[in-house]
Amino acid sequence: MNILNKLGIGSSRQTNMNLSPTAQGPDEDAPAPGNQFAQFGAGCFWSVELAYQRVPGVTQTEVGYSQGITHNPSYGDVCSGTTNHAEIVRVQYDPKECSYESLLDLFWSKHDPTTLNRQGNDVGTQYRSGIYFYNPEQEKLARESLERHQQQVDRKIVTEILPAKKFYRAEEYHQQYLSKGGRFGLKQSTAKGCNDPIRCYG
16 A cells, blocks of 8 residues: 555545535444543644543544534545645543643643644644534633633734544544554553643654
């Protein structure tokens, strides 16, 4: 398989480019008993996922696509800019061990929420900043967190806060990409509490 196919570009996966009610609907997956879901978009999902993998109380992470208009998009579809999907990390966590507030704190620390549709050299609507909530309590905490963070930065925060929609799991190549070694085979630690710098390479 060539690199484009690994990335999902030019894949045979079919996407209906019309507005999909499924894509626009709620995320109906259920977390493990006693756990909750959270969705965050903060630029390239590789490094964001690794950051959340290291959080004590986070029991599972997945990268994927959400907030778009089409059903079952591929990476190539999302990168085309025509589907409106964001690159998302879906976090499953045990609220007895990890508060939603701590997940929000990490979200703000991992990216620049004042740049519209861009993080560093990554440009496109798929890299937009977003918090996608599953319940009213998450929404309340997210909005309060944004207000506090806005007081700490000079520029206007452009993070969107919206209900979580259908989560489409990205191609397996993207899952735990950096912990598996990435392009150069250099594995990065997922140990809980690890503070090693995260190096993101494609």
